[in-house]
Amino acid sequence: MGNQYIYQLISLVLLILLAIFAFYLPERKKKKQMQERIASLRRGDVVITKNGLKGRIQKVGEDTVIVEVEASGTRLEIAKWGLDQVNPHGEGKKK
Numbered sequence: 001m002g003n004q005y006i007y008q009l010i011s012l013v014l015l016i017l018l019a020i021f022a023f024y025l026p027e028r029k030k031k032k033q034m035q036e037r038i039a040s041l042r043r044g045d046v047v048i049t050k051n052g053l054k055g056r057i058q059k060v061g062e063d064t065v066i067v068e069v070e071a072s073g074t075r076l077e078i079a080k081w082g083l084d085q086v087n088p089h090g091e092g093k094k095k
Contacts, residue, residue, distance in 0.1 A: 037086040041065060048085040049078055 041047075045057045047067060055067035058075060065083070068075050 034086075038080050038083060040088075041080070041086065042088075046087045047083050049082050050084045051082070055080075 030042070040083050041057060041060050043057055043060065046054065047057060047065070048054045049067075053069060055069040055076070056063050058068050059066040059080070064077050064079050066075055
């Protein structure tokens with residue numbers, strides 16, 4: 001009866017480790033890549049905010065960026081943490 005509990009405990013530990021490798025590590029890698037992209041922002045980069053606004057960076061500040069929305073030409077000041085996707089100079093997928 002004692003061996004059964006040991007096997008259950010080992011299975012539980014293995015399941016927790018699997019969950020860490022499956023969920024936590026890829027998310028951590030993605031977050032680190034986004035932080036690197038935000039740190040390397042420059043004028044002309046195309047960004048999409050977490051709210052879905054798409055525009056081109058006009059000015060980069062310490063904690064914010066000035067983004068010109070492509071459809072209307074309106075300029076918005078957006079916090080860097082509010083950016084969701086960054087495409088340097090509009091490179092990448094085009095629809």
